[in-house]
Amino acid sequence: MSEPIKVFGYGSLLIESPLNEDDAEFRFYMTELLIEIYGQLPELLKYEVGNRFQRDSTFYRQFLCPSGSVDSRIQLHAEKPGGIERIIILRGSRSGEPFCSEIRFGIETEFDCSELHEETSDRSQ
Secondary structure, eight states: OOOOOEEOOTTOEEEEOOTTOOHHHHHHHHHHHHHHHHSSOOTTOOOEEEEEEEETTEEEEEEEOSOHHHHHHHHHHHHSTTSOSSOEEEEEEETTEEEEEEEETTEEEEEOGGGEEEOOOOTTO
16 A cells, blocks of 8 residues: 655646636636535635646646645545546645646646746846
8 A cells, every 4th residue: 555645735736727817717717617516605714826837738827725625625525436527636745855746637647847847037127
C-alpha cells in the first residue's frame, strides 16, 4: 500500500485556464462549475483567482478557497466521466516529496512536479 497523499491545502488546486482568459472570465467559469456541482452557489462560498501556472503548453489558474471541502467536491466532480471539460491539477506531498497529478477526462495521472511552472510577472513596469 502506498503512502497517503497530503494535499498542500489553500492554493493546491489548479484549473485549466486558456492564456487569453482574464480573471473575470475564469471567475465566470468557476461560478458556473460550482453551481453545477452544488445546484446553486452556496451563499457563504467565497473564492479568489490565484496565480497562473504552465505545464507544457497548457495554462492553469489557482482556485483559492478557504474551505478545503470545495476543492474536494471539484476533484470528485472532475473524476466522474464528463464531469469537467477542463484539466485540473492537484498538488501535495507523499512521503515528504512533492506530488502532482492531473485529472483529465475523469482519469487521474501522476506527473513530475518540476513540469509545472508558476508564471511570474514583472510588477516594476
